[in-house]
Amino acid sequence: MIKYSRxxxxxxxxxxxxxxxxxxxxxxxxxxxxxxxISLGTVYRNLSLLxxxxxxxxxxxxxxPDRFDGNAAPHYHFFCTECGAVLDLKMESMEHIDQxxxxxxxxxxxxxxxxxxxxxxxxxxxxxxxx
Amino acid sequence: MIKYSRxxxxxxxxxxxxxxxxxxxxxxxxxxxxxxxISLGTVYRNLSLLxxxxxxxxxxxxxxPDRFDGNAAPHYHFFCTECGAVLDLKMESMEHIDQxxxxxxxxxxxxxxxxxxxxxxxxxxxxxxxx
DNA sequence: ATTATAACAATAATAATTACTATTATCGAA
DNA sequence: TTCGATAATAGTAATTATTATTGTTATAAT
Numbered sequence: 001m002i003k004y005s006r007x008x009x010x011x012x013x014x015x016x017x018x019x020x021x022x023x024x025x026x027x028x029x030x031x032x033x034x035x036x037x038i039s040l041g042t043v044y045r046n047l048s049l050l051x052x053x054x055x056x057x058x059x060x061x062x063x064x065p066d067r068f069d070g071n072a073a074p075h076y077h078f079f080c081t082e083c084g085a086v087l088d089l090k091m092e093s094m095e096h097i098d099q100x101x102x103x104x105x106x107x108x109x110x111x112x113x114x115x116x117x118x119x120x121x122x123x124x125x126x127x128x129x130x131x
Numbered sequence: 132m133i134k135y136s137r138x139x140x141x142x143x144x145x146x147x148x149x150x151x152x153x154x155x156x157x158x159x160x161x162x163x164x165x166x167x168x169i170s171l172g173t174v175y176r177n178l179s180l181l182x183x184x185x186x187x188x189x190x191x192x193x194x195x196p197d198r199f200d201g202n203a204a205p206h207y208h209f210f211c212t213e214c215g216a217v218l219d220l221k222m223e224s225m226e227h228i229d230q231x232x233x234x235x236x237x238x239x240x241x242x243x244x245x246x247x248x249x250x251x252x253x254x255x256x257x258x259x260x261x262x
Numbered sequence: 263a264t265t266a267t268a269a270c271a272a273t274a275a276t277a278a279t280t281a282c283t284a285t286t287a288t289c290g291a292a
Numbered sequence: 293t294t295c296g297a298t299a300a301t302a303g304t305a306a307t308t309a310t311t312a313t314t315g316t317t318a319t320a321a322t
Contacts, residue, residue, distance in 0.1 A: 001267080001268070001320095002268075002269095003267080003268045003269065003318080003319050003320070004268095004269095004318095004319065004320085005269055005270075005318080006318095008269085023309095024310085025309090037270090037271060037272090038271075039270080039271050039272060039273085040310090041270090041272080041273085041312085042269080042270060042271070044310060044311075045270090045311085046269090048310095048311095060191060060192075060193030061191075062189070062191030062197075062244075064308095065308080065309060065310090066310090076232065078238065078240070080238065081241070087236075087238075089232050089236055090235040090236070091231055091232055091234070091236075094228060097225060097228070097245070097247075098247065100222055100225070101207065101222055101247045103222075104220065104221040104222055105209065105218075105220055105222075106251070106252035107211065107249055107251040107252045107254070107255060108249045108255055109209070109247050109249040110212070110249035110250070111247070111248055111249065112246065112247045112248070113193075113245065113246055113247075113248070114228070114243055114244065114245035115243065115244055115245075116228075116229065116232045116243045116244075117240075117241055117242055117243070117244070118238055118239045118240040118241035118242070119239045120238040121237035121238045123238070124238060124239055132289090132298080132299070133299075133300095134287080134288050134298080134299045134300065135287090135289085136287080136288080136299085136300055136301075137287095154278095155278080155279085168301085168302060168303090169301085169302075170301075170302050170303060170304085171278095171279090172279085172281085172301090172302080172303080172304085173300080173301060173302070175278090175279060175280075176280085195277095195278095196277080196278060196279090197278085197279090
């Protein structure tokens with residue numbers, strides 16, 4: 001049985017307002033303003049719980065710490081190799097690629113994880129003159 | 132300037148013979164047979180180096196340690212959610228999805244990382260009777 | 263209000279990886 | 293073929309990210 005906690009609510013609210021996919025550490029720093037005694041462990045525990053409940057998403061980049069997304073709806077991400085930003089992409093779910101994968105494969109494909117990388121608008125060379 | 136080392140050669144050879152995408156720890160255990168004094172740090176350093184040189188691939192699953200693939204040619208992977216196996220998929224490169232991502236996006240998409248998950252043949256319910 | 267227990271803060275522990283340091287191996291040049 | 297510069301090593305310590313433990317507090321059902 002899951003009981004309400006103000007800390008968890010605050011963590012969820014924080015993520016709902018952010019679109020930059022913060023790390024657990026960043027969440028911690030923010031929630032600390034309202035709950036000066038909150039511990040990083042509580043943040044991690046609640047992030048895991050919220051993810052299990054399907055209320056947020058965890059993003060593993062392969063470099064650096066995991067990041068979290070308050071938008072639980074399925075969508076894809078872009079990693080800027082220059083500045084490290086993680087951005088949301090406006091594109092439809094590519095469900096067809098699951099069939100593609102399964103066609104030559106003996107098991108059951110239930111889904112996929114995909115992200116794109118490259119340079120974000122701010123890091124593109126031509127953009128440099130605009131700053 | 133990169134100098135030859137027998138340890139690195141052995142690490143590369145080991146990966147070339149394996150198709151199960153071992154972890155650094157597994158590589159370490161194997162190379163230890165020929166180089167009893169090799170340290171885990173050496174394994175990690177060489178795996179990173181070989182990856183930078185484009186001779187092997189690093190696979191970050193998001194759960195557990197990174198895994199390594201002696202096959203540097205681009206291909207996709209499948210993660211079995213049941214037994215944790217990481218398998219190679221025989222499917223063509225989905226380069227078209229990069230355009231798809233870029234169409235609604237302001238930056239430059241240079242590539243993507245994608246993997247599939249589900250149940251491998253050995254873990255499918257109907258397969259259980261065959262064992 | 264009482265009570266069971268989920269969640270907490272504080273802290274310790276773990277897992278995976280990277281960094282440091284003194285020694286050894288590689289390799290180009292003398 | 294030795295010499296010297298330095299890349300790589302082994303051994304170890306440190307760091308980073310995360311999970312577990314423990315005693316206390318908050319929540320919510322009775």
